[in-house]
Amino acid sequence: MVARGQKRKLHREDEGRGSARESQLQSVLDISMDKFLRDQALVEPCLLRSVLINNTLRQVQSEVRAQVESLSAVKIPMKLKPEPDFTQLSPPAEHNASLSSPNAENTEDDFMVWTSEEDFSLSSAISAILKDLDAVIDAGQGPCASQRAPLRSVENLTPCPPRTERTSAVASSAKTELMCPGRPQDAALDKLLLDIDPSVFEPELNLLQGFSVTADDLVKYLPSLSKSPSASSSSSLVSNGQAMWEIQEIEHVMDILMRTYPQS
């Protein structure tokens, strides 16, 4: 039998390696998306460069997927108590009623169970909504779809502390924006929405159709990249890269989405 202390020590080492890897993953993703978007704005991006950046993004994507899959394999065996009924999440308007605050009143184990379940239910609900919205937005908007920087904006939704220096400024400013109800909804919505496939507007040279960051993928990778403030206080709560969205924020996001596109 291994003593509890030793187990924890191993876990912390793992976390250290993991977080270094994660921060590099984050950097590579940020830089790659930045380059991808800049190249999109060019009339004729260099094909070699585009292919290399595209392949790097695919690599990041698959790494993120692998992380999420390994996380889901870890989470499920840890269920201890019957979880709240999350089926009511599907119609998002009822979301407010069904969920209670995640804040630290729960025990460690409960919290992990609850948040892991909530995660997946929320993830699927949000991804469904975002997918629908994408379809609407894509149909409606033309080339200006490529002007948005969706990934960065979605990162902004994660509560502070920000992960890197780069995203911190943007994160705090965007968060403020989201929280102010008086702000134009379009701007907030723009930031939330994904740029699925701007390359449909550029037939010949734009090969980046292959890399389309769907809402699904985005939400899948979010859990592994973002860290919540509560994670810093209780390190054992959050395994590597688990996302924990504040319920209030999620509700606010839902409200915005529903108000702008009530039909979806």
Add this chain to the structure above:
Amino acid sequence: MMAGAGGGNDFQWCFSQVKGAVDEDVAEADIISTVEFNYSGELLATGDKGGRVVIFQREQESKNRLLSRGEYNVYSTFQSHEPEFDYLKSLEIEEKINKIRWLPQQNAAHFLLSANDKTIKLWKISERDKRADGYNLKDEDGRLRDPFRITTLRVPVLMPMDLMVEASPRRIFANAHTYHINSISVNSDYETYLSADDLRINLWHLEITDRSFNIVDIKPANMEELTEVITAAECHPHQCNVFVYSSSKGTIRLCDMRAAALCDRHSKFFEEPEDPSSRSFFSEIISSISDVKFSHSGRYMMTRDYLSVKVWDLNMENRPVETYQVHEYLRSKLCSLYENDCIFDKFECCWNGSDSAIMTGSYNNFFRMFDRNTRRDITLEASRENSKPRAILKPRKVCTGGKRKKDEISVDSLDFNKKILHTAWHPKENVIAVAATNNLYIFQDKMN
């Protein structure tokens, strides 16, 4: 064939000349984009971003200057390519010269091919040092004489005149490349040449400009599936049916044109298995081959990727026979180099005349030479500070960590804007040309 610390059979590299402006502010158009010696080494051509070609000629070795070889002086300058506008795609086509390749000399004139992103041109460079005097139909000023006033006939006489070097475009090979041309290579039959862009390779006949044969096409039916592009191509120096092309995934394909009209299926496939312990997000980018060159013997070929130079035996496909690290100290900086785009820099490489040494560039105006026999390597710098005539170049060293010794430079102090992408080695002698942004440095061995 290498510079060493001195003594014995080692020789040392000395500064010979530097061409180009001294100004700190570099005009974009003056940035040298290609350097190439001709077959004899008598002529040295450079192309720049402004679409100009400058050819230097080596002066005859005079008896007075025994300690150094002839210097290279400007022989001809001409505007090879102009910026163009593709109206169909609303794209500007850059005039930057991507490659120059000389044709073997067959008469008094010299011929070279120069290529920008879309068009290849065959230029004839010829000398004129005589003019005809005493025409019958026109007078001294060139005005036509009234034929009815001519009462006698005379034979025009050739009179000497100041040497004039004329460059005239003899062929224009256009409209054959949708993507950007990265390579041209003259075939050993001296009748055909190939041109390669990101996705296709075309074979041309030097006399025929209105059509070319497409011999490689890797464009997928669905561009979404594109994951690999062609980065360089070259004809075999002796076998006119063989050529190679490299890819962005670090592979080289050797093709035989006798096998099929379309060489999409390779005859040989060269790839080194990846070392799983060094895998990172940047593994693919740094494996992208930026240059491929056959040895003069035709038995080997050399490839340059971001961090190393590899020599391959054409008879062995599964791994290179030699690998030389150019700047391994950059491996830990790949993320920053990815961010600032330096990781996409395309360094070239070249062989010396006897294939015993290879050379390639690096950052901070450093360039590296590797002796294949002794396995020794040296780092030298192209800088104005070492520009005294016949000044011996001191080997440079990059300090990778710990205590920095005197004369060493730390990795963090390297200037990544000063990159040596283009170098050329004289085909017969130890004379090298190194392009450092807008300056061309010529170095030669110290003649003892």
